[in-house]
Amino acid sequence: MSKSLRVAVLGPKGQCGSCVVDELLSRGHSVVGISRSPPKAWPKSGEYGGIPCDFSDIKGLSKILSDGGFDAVVSAFAPPLANFEAVYTLGVEGHGNIKMAILRSTYRGPFIIIGGAGSLYYKNGVQLCDDESFAFKHWYAWPDVHLDYMSTRMFDHGQRAFGTFIRTFKWARSNRENPGWFSWMFRPFANWFLRSAKKTLTHRNTVGLIFCSRAALTMWEGVQETKWSFLSPPWQLRDKGIRTGKYEVHVDDTAGSAEYGIDNGIYNEDMAVAIVDEVENNKLTHKHWTCTGPIGLKDCTHQVLDLALSGV
Structure with missing residues (x-):
């Protein structure tokens, strides 16, 4: 990196x-957090400021983006999860409002949107969220640590x-x-719960966040009007x-070149590294991409520490 950049982060608290804010500040960039109520200060040292803006205010957000002197913009917007029935509608409206604000502004620099894994393609040309029994069978395949x-x-x-x-899903x-020895006693309840869970996890309200992404x-x-790229974690x-x-x-x-992302993962901290690298280098303009990295390291670290403390 040859210079410090001024970067807007939409949704800095999630x-x-x-x-992303932490990673930008650690590299010496200036960050402006934009949301309905962004933090006024940031616990990590660096040049940070917040600008309040409701994303339903397209005109207001457009003016902030036009006047902000930004070198890059990262959208980490996600709808609130308080009401699952409203997640899809609020998510689509929010993403749409941000798009209109970007295009109506004079800003034409790099714009990175963080979406969801459901958009990734299998090699058979089917997107994850269109797979049969989504998302029940995909939850069923998750390791215990990810359910935790x-x-x-x-x-x-x-x-x-x-x-x-x-937690009950994991137990069932x-x-x-x-x-185990006594599992047969609770098997009827476990089977009943899993049948019920399938209905819940395939319901449109439950998967609203994935589909709005x-x-x-x-x-x-x-x-083509702006240098967007779309990241599906x-x-x-x-x-x-x-x-x-x-x-x-x-x-x-559609050929499934990123199918690896469906079966693997990454920590948000490492995904932020990939995002800020793209902010600095702009190699993925007009691309849909994902990134993967090592996971489970924190759990391994705790296990090693527990063993050391126990004298094993």
């Missing part, structure tokens, strides 16, 4: 946006009911797949992890 992560994430978002649902799957991708495909995206600085980029197409 799990993706906050990691997802339940913790729901509790962090105040979604205690859904967090409890995920284990009861079926790894039976896919809609966001279709909004940008074919647009891998299916096992995790936060509160470790920054290793290691990642691989996979450019997506």
Whole structure:
């Protein structure tokens, strides 16, 4: 990097946006967080400022983008998860408003949109979110550690009911797949719960976030007026992890060249490294891409520490 950049981050408080802000500041860039109520200050040292703006105010956001002198813009927007029934509508409207604000502004620099894994293609040309029994069978294939992560994430978002649902899902799957001495006593309940879970996890409200992110991708495909790129995180995206600085980029197409992202993951901290590298280098303009990296390192670190403390 030859100079410090001024970068706007839409949605700086979320799990993706906050990691992007941290990474930008660590590299000496200037950051402006834009959201309805952005933080006024940032715990990490560096040049940070916040500008409040409701993304439904297209004219207001357009003016901020026109007047801000930004070298790059990163959208980490995601709709609130408080009401699953409204997630899809709020997500599509939010992404659409941001697109209109960008195109109506005078800003024409790099614009990176963070979407969802559901947009990634298998090699058979089917997108993940259009796969049969999405998302139940894909949850069923997740390792225990990722279900643990997802339940913790729901509790962090105040979604205690859904967090409890995920923990029960993990137990019911284990009861079926790894039976113990007394598992047969609870098998009827486990089977009943998994049948019910399938209805829940394939319901349009439950997968609203994934589908609104896919809609966001279709909004940008074919647009030439600005230097956008669209990042679909891998299916096992995790936060509160470790920054290793290691990642691989996979450019997506209908031939499934980024299918690797469907079965793998990355920590938000490393995904932020990939995003800021793209901010600085602009190699993926008009591309749909994902990135993968090492996961599970935090758990391994804790296991090694526990062993050391126990004297084993």
